[in-house]
Each structure stands twice: as C-alpha cells, then as structure tokens.
Amino acid sequence: MLQASADIDTCEALTERQKAVLDAALRLLVEEGDNLTMTAVARRASCSKETLYKWFGDRDGLLTATVQWQASKVRVAPVDGKGLGLASLTASLERFASDWLNVISSDTSIALNRVAVSHAGSGKDNLGAVVLENGRFALARRLKPVLEAGRQAGLLDFSDAETAFRSFFGLVARDVQIRLLLGDRLELTEATIGGDAARATQQFLALFGAKTGPQGL
Amino acid sequence: MLQASADIDTCEALTERQKAVLDAALRLLVEEGDNLTMTAVARRASCSKETLYKWFGDRDGLLTATVQWQASKVRVAPVDGKGLGLASLTASLERFASDWLNVISSDTSIALNRVAVSHAGSGKDNLGAVVLENGRFALARRLKPVLEAGRQAGLLDFSDAETAFRSFFGLVARDVQIRLLLGDRLELTEATIGGDAARATQQFLALFGAKTGPQGL
DNA sequence: GCCGAACCGTAACGTACGGTACGCTATCTG
DNA sequence: CAGATAGCGTACCGTACGTTACGGTTCGGC
Structure with missing residues (x-):
C-alpha cells in the first residue's frame, strides 16, 4: 500500500495504471464532490474495488493520493530574476x-x-x-x-x-x-x-x- | 415544518425552545463539524428526533436553520458617517x-x-x-x-x-x-x-x- | 378530573456505503 | 505447458445513520 505522506515525491512511485486511476478519481471528485463512492471510482476507472484498497489502503488514502497527484501536476517553473527592470x-x-x-x-x-x-x-x-x-x-x-x-x-x-x-x-x-x-x-x-x-x-x-x-x- | 429560505427573517418565527435546540445544534456543529448525527443533536438538545423532523423537515433543513440562526445573530449596527474627519x-x-x-x-x-x-x-x-x-x-x-x-x-x-x-x-x-x-x-x-x-x-x-x-x- | 396536543425517549426499519472474499482471465516466468 | 501473480467483476457483510413509529409524560383548556 502506498504511504500517505505530505511529500509530493510520493507521486513518483506511481505506475501509469495508478496514475490513470487517480485521474479518473480526480474527474469524479470534480463532478461529484466529496460524496463520491469507492464503487463509483472503481467503475469510472474500470478497476476493481479490491485493487483500490490494495493500492491506497482505504477511502482517505485514495483521496489524499488523488489530491497529491493533482498537486504534483501544477508544478510551475520558477522565474529567474536576473537583469530585472x-x-x-x-x-x-x-x-x-x-x-x-x-x-x-x-x-x-x-x-x-x-x-x-x-x-x-x-x-x-x-x-x-x-x-x-x-x-x-x-x-x-x-x-x-x-x-x-x-x-x-x-x-x-x-x-x-x-x-x-x-x-x-x-x-x-x-x-x-x-x-x-x-x-x-x-x-x-x-x-x-x-x-x-x-x-x-x-x-x-x-x-x-x-x-x-x-x-x- | 419551517420553510428553509435564504431570508433571515425566517428566524423571527422561532420559539424559544426551537432557538435553544438550534443553539445546541450549533455548538455540536462547531465541535464535530459536518459529521454530526441527528441522534447527537437530539441528545444534546434534550429533545426527540421526531421533534427535530417535525420542526425542520430533514437533516438539511436542520442545518440550514442552524446556519440562518447563527447568521441572524451577528447583525451589527451600522456606523453613521456624519462629521467625518x-x-x-x-x-x-x-x-x-x-x-x-x-x-x-x-x-x-x-x-x-x-x-x-x-x-x-x-x-x-x-x-x-x-x-x-x-x-x-x-x-x-x-x-x-x-x-x-x-x-x-x-x-x-x-x-x-x-x-x-x-x-x-x-x-x-x-x-x-x-x-x-x-x-x-x-x-x-x-x-x-x-x-x-x-x-x-x-x-x-x-x-x-x-x-x-x-x-x- | 378528562381530552387532546405537544413532546420526550427509544426501539425499529431501510439503505447506502466502506471494506472483504471469491471466481475468473490474462500475462509473465521457468 | 504448469504455476504464479496481478487485476477485473461481483457478490457479500457489517455498520452507521437518516427516518419513522410508538408508548409514556406533561400541560393547557373545559
């Protein structure tokens, strides 16, 4: 099971399939808010609930993984401040x-x-x-x-x-x-x-x- | 049952007992957040669940009534701007x-x-x-x-x-x-x-x- | 003192959902 | 090809909670 930490680098240990699942969960989260069900995520992601639980532990684990996954995507390159007018x-x-x-x-x-x-x-x-x-x-x-x-x-x-x-x-x-x-x-x-x-x-x-x-x- | 409208004056139709119940619900809301149960509210307010449902319709009705009740309490007197320096x-x-x-x-x-x-x-x-x-x-x-x-x-x-x-x-x-x-x-x-x-x-x-x-x- | 209404306390019902177990298929490894 | 492993689909269990029903109690009105 994935550890749910505040570290962003947790997302580097994700396989492509897991990323796809998290993307599906994210889309569902945007559509339905916090009241999404595990069965809905499983259906949307075309995976089984057992896999969800094996990968993410429980509902909170899935939610934190989803949030971290999205958070890791919005990294923006910092601007350099040389030659500043x-x-x-x-x-x-x-x-x-x-x-x-x-x-x-x-x-x-x-x-x-x-x-x-x-x-x-x-x-x-x-x-x-x-x-x-x-x-x-x-x-x-x-x-x-x-x-x-x-x-x-x-x-x-x-x-x-x-x-x-x-x-x-x-x-x-x-x-x-x-x-x-x-x-x-x-x-x-x-x-x-x-x-x-x-x-x-x-x-x-x-x-x-x-x-x-x-x-x- | 009370109508749940966005109008603040809805709170004027509340009896003292109902206000006490809403105060109890409010305290519970502060303590436990959104995951408060109807039984907990009834126990805290020393009233029956049947009364809660008769007065507020359902859980959402109770929540909106509570929010409106608190909102109606924070009315502040406007200041007058005469002789302004x-x-x-x-x-x-x-x-x-x-x-x-x-x-x-x-x-x-x-x-x-x-x-x-x-x-x-x-x-x-x-x-x-x-x-x-x-x-x-x-x-x-x-x-x-x-x-x-x-x-x-x-x-x-x-x-x-x-x-x-x-x-x-x-x-x-x-x-x-x-x-x-x-x-x-x-x-x-x-x-x-x-x-x-x-x-x-x-x-x-x-x-x-x-x-x-x-x-x- | 009696009646009905309001209300309390609690037991019971229905259901939705988190979590688990099991059968099946596909892919990999030797 | 035999075995193992990963993962899909689904049926199932337990429980928490919203909602309802019901018996008992207080209280105002006649």
Missing part, C-alpha cells in the same frame, strides 16, 4: 497574479479545496496541509525570489518578504476564492483576469515600490 | 477590519463556512448563499456607506465603491480565511489583529486616499 518586474508580478487567479478559479482547484476544507475539521487534516503546501505556500516560495530580486534592484521597498507577499496575495485574490468555494457564481473570463492581475500589480507597486523622490500626482 | 474615518476602517478578522477567525465562523463549503458542491447551495449573504455581503453593505461618506468628505478617491471595498477586503483578510478553513494553525491574538487592522487601513488609505498635493516621503 521595472518592466520585467511588473510583467512577472502580473503573470503570477494571472496564473494564480486562473488556478483558484479552475474547477479542479475548487473541488480539491472543497474536499480539503470538508476534511479539515475531522481529525487528520492531511488534505488541507497538502492543498495549502502546493497552493498558497508554493506560490509564496516561487514569488519571494522575485520580490527579493526587486528589492536588490532597488525597485521594491519592504522589510519582510512574507508580509509583502501576503499583501500581494490579498490584492490579487481578494474575495474570489471564498466566494467560489461557497458556490457563488462569479464569472472570471480571460479578459477580467488580465485586468485584475494588472490592477493588483499596480496597487502592490504603489504600496511597496521604492520611492524615487516625491511622487507626482 | 480623517481620524474618524481611519478609526472606522480599523474597527471594521478588526471586527472582520475577529469574525472569520472565530470557531463558529470557521465551522459554518466549512459546512457551507462542503455542501456547496452538491446541488442546493443554500448554505453557501446564506453564509455569503450574512458574511462578506453584509460587510460590504455596512462598509460602503462609510466609504461613500469618506469620498463625499474629500478623504477618499475611487470610482467604484465595490472595487474599493474588494481591495480593502483583500488587504484585511489576505490568506487568513482560506488557511483557517484548511486547518492551518494560525494564531490570531487580540494584539496581532489590532496591528493587522491598522496595517490594512494604512495600506488602503495609501491606495485610495485623496491626494492633497505631492506626497512627502
């Missing part, structure tokens, strides 16, 4: 904001966050930790080098990268994620996401941009 | 921010949001609508008059109150709510909440404060 910094920030909005508004992200939130209350909050680790904390890890590079280049001014990141996070996400999780119909087209990303970036630069003399009006 | 505006904003952080970090809020998120996926998303209506949208309704008054007084500068509110919301909440919902241990003492409220307010004023000439550094 104001234009490239804003471009990087806008890109991060846009990527993040696209992620949290995707069906799979909503489904995964829903099931993780549901399970966070009862005992083993493994799911929540995994989602958080590959979502918000992964974003922080990828964005902080950019912020630090911006500070090194004299473009940004902050004392703590963590608080700067959290402000950026708040300006980008605002109430989007909680509204989507609570089932609010909130249309995010490609265009509005771009606009929101640009707005958040400008606001962030207005707050944390290094002051190069008195600001004009 | 910069000091009183910042005080109001800080107070809103502090109140909001206190709300979303409370056990009952976390529990209610958890159960609402869990139920948002499957069909009738009544719970999510109720939580959203009495949480984020109620806050907006109470805060927007303050923002408008600030604009009337020449202290704030924005084109749309909704977007201004959403930025304020993001600066205040940042990643707090999603982290709490996902089970992240995130200590919010009274002191840190006050500091966060002040920081968010200053950031908001830096973004939306009316520019009265060139800013000093």
